[in-house]
Amino acid sequence: MKKEVKKQAILYVVIPCYNEEEVLMETTRQLKEKMEKLVKDKAISKESKVMYVNDGSKDKTWELIEEINKKENFFTGLCLSRNRGHQNALLAGLMVAKEYADIVISMDADLQDDINAMDEMIKKYYQGNDIVYGVRSSRKKDTLFKRMTAEGFYKFMQKMGVDIVFNHADYRLTSKRVLNYLENYKEVNLFLRGMFPLIGFSSDVVYYERNERFAGESKYPLKKMLSFAWDGITSFSVKPIKMVLSIGILIFVVSILILVYSLVVKLLGNTVPGWTFIICSIWIVAGLEMLSLGIIGEYIGKIYNETKARPRFIIARNLVEEDKDERR
Secondary structure, three states: OOOOOOOOEOEEEEEEEOOOOOOHHHHHHHHHHHHHHHHHOOOEOOOOEEEEEEOOOOOOHHHHHHHHHHHOOOEEEEEEOOOOOHHHHHHHHHHHHOOOOOEEEEOOOOOOOOOOHHHHHHHHHHOOOOEEEEEEOOOOOOOHHHHHHHHHHHHHHHHOOOOOOOOEEEEEEEEHHHHHHHOOOOOOOOOHHHHHHHHOOOEEEEEEOOOOOOOOOOOOOHHHHHHHHHHHHHHHOOHHHHHHHHHHHHHHHHHHHHHHHHHHHHHOOOOOOOHHHHHHHHHHHHHHHHHHHHHHHHHHHHHHHHHHOOOOOOEEEEHHHHHHHHHO
16 A cells, blocks of 8 residues: 655755865755756655755865855755764764655765656655665776775675665665654664665665766775775674684684694604694684684674764754744
């Protein structure tokens, strides 16, 4: 049975921003045209907004957001008290936007996400889907290294037991109902790509071709991507811990075999020590022990962060509420 939805849903487009002054004006121009067209086509309500979330930018990003907010009715903004990272900034925008919107689309500020895919996302929402994932149709524009590492990331995450949509980043549409349930997920170590599939409800995908970055530099170099992948694995899977256990059992079995071998050699009178064998054994076992302790330490560290229950973000300015107060 198809759910009932408003004929013209209020849409909020949430865009985290960190040092995006080079792209912000062009992003605003293109999104203004898109929002006007969607309103004209009666796909969304005229109360819809684009919400920029300033994540502690060090350039003039927030000043530009304030300027855009004053000139353009479709645009508003949030300013976090300090830099909290992409996932926390995105979550802040989603949690605020759900108070005003029926549906929320999240995307990046660099114009790589095809804004024309929004039309199909909205259609699929009206067809009864609470989540619509934006999925890349291909990676032809990526370098060979980028393509191999990105696809390897998704495959590895799936092997580690993380329920994740292949080739989907954070370009998605979510309903107010989904975001209300997302608010119940209190973890500090955020990996939103893995959290939405956990919530459930009906979902669909929209395929799109990712564009080249309009200007500026990527905020996700290889080092950050590796860190992001590790956060996702340790936040959603205990397989690394199980792997440590398996390695421990294997080493124990090998040590028993070495013990038997040593006794046999002793009984046969071959008492000359095998220096290479001993040195290699010491280094291999020591290395595996350090690796195991490191993995276990990562989990303990995450548990420590979760138990402190500190706020994941602090909002310093909310232009939506400020605009309401001015109209009063």
